[in-house]
Amino acid sequence: xxxxxxxxxxxxxEMGQEVTLRCxxxxxxxxxxxxxxxxxxxxxxxxxxNNNVPIDDSGMPEDRFSAKxxxxxxxxxxxxxxxPRDSAVYFCASSSSGGAPEQYFGPGTRLTVT
Amino acid sequence: xxxxxxxxxxxxxxxxxxxxxxxxxxxxATPYLFWYVQSPGQGLQLLLKYFSGDxxxxxxxxxxxxxxxxxxxxxxxxxSVHWSDAAEYFCAVAEGTSSNTGKLIFGxxxxxxxxx
Numbered sequence: 001x002x003x004x005x006x007x008x009x010x011x012x013x014e015m016g017q018e019v020t021l022r023c024x025x026x027x028x029x030x031x032x033x034x035x036x037x038x039x040x041x042x043x044x045x046x047x048x049x050n051n052n053v054p055i056d057d058s059g060m061p062e063d064r065f066s067a068k069x070x071x072x073x074x075x076x077x078x079x080x081x082x083x084p085r086d087s088a089v090y091f092c093a094s095s096s097s098g099g100a101p102e103q104y105f106g107p108g109t110r111l112t113v114t
Numbered sequence: 115x116x117x118x119x120x121x122x123x124x125x126x127x128x129x130x131x132x133x134x135x136x137x138x139x140x141x142x143a144t145p146y147l148f149w150y151v152q153s154p155g156q157g158l159q160l161l162l163k164y165f166s167g168d169x170x171x172x173x174x175x176x177x178x179x180x181x182x183x184x185x186x187x188x189x190x191x192x193x194s195v196h197w198s199d200a201a202e203y204f205c206a207v208a209e210g211t212s213s214n215t216g217k218l219i220f221g222x223x224x225x226x227x228x229x230x
Contacts, residue, residue: 004157031216043204043220050216091157100165101146101208101216105157 004106006092012112018080021109024073025094033103034067034077035091043091049075050097082113116141116207120221127195128229135190135224137205146208147188148218149179153201161203164188175199200228 005024013019025032033048047057052069060067064083069075079086089110093103117140127133139145146165150158162173169181179190188205202223209217 033216042222045217048216056217093158095216097216100163101218102148102160102163103218104160105150107157 004092004094004104006090006106006109008109009107010110010112012114013082014114015083016081017113018078019082019086019111019113021077021090021092021111023075023077023092023106025075025092026096026104027073029094029096029104030072031095031097031101031103032069032075033093033095034075035093036088037091037108038088046077079111082111084113087111087113116145116209116219118205118207118219118221120203120205120224122224123222124225124227126227126229129197130194133190133192133195133199133226135203135205135226137188137190137221138186139188139205139207140186141207144183147179147181148206148208149173149177149188149190150204150206150220151175151201152204152223158204161190195226195228197228197230200226202226 007022030051034046037043046059047067049069067077089108091105091108093105095103119138121136148163149161151161152158161177162171164171164181172178177192181188202225204223205221206218
């Protein structure tokens with residue numbers, strides 16, 4: 001299996017622009033997680049899905065952030081409008097409810113908002 | 115609620131020396147426990163996991179961890195550290211068991227520096 005795939009790997013954008021991050025989970029996994037990692041706040045869970053349905057979005061910072069999972073093999077995290085404080089590494093991870101709950105992480109998207 | 119504490123934010127060891135990274139968890143029942151490693155610029159990689167049975171579990175890259183229920187600990191060890199082990203290490207516990215929510219609770223991480 002190719003593992004969790006994220007795109008783009010790096011994104012540089014100007015404040016006020018819309019940013020869309022993409023994730024393809026491991027085939028057969030029914031949980032998908034979005035995390036944000038910064039030096040100041042460490043690793044934060046933003047939102048997670050089970051069977052394409054958002055279960056807990058309490059970690060989403062504000063209304064500028066939204067996430068969707070239109071099917072089992074694709075999810076997006078959108079920031080609109082972006083701000084410099086959104087600069088971070090965003091990770092997607094997936095896991096399977098059929099076995100143990102270990103999560104498998106993608107390589108991350110490094111977002112820089114200028 | 116479950117929680118995970120990694121008491122050491124930063125540890126420096128010499129190459130070839132032994133390593134122990136501490137992890138304490140708060141959970142009422144037998145937990146699912148994990149150690150992840152994050153090399154610079156990379157995602158988190160699963161090192162090892164504990165669910166039940168033998169309390170000493172072996173992982174990849176020569177790492178092992180021991181579950182001690184009496185101490186609520188799951189410390190990570192390696193007998194001889196290599197320069198390539200320099201990374202950040204995260205301990206995690208699964209939230210829920212039979213009502214598996216899928217969530218993991220992560221510790222704050224321990225940064226390992228290896229001296230030549």
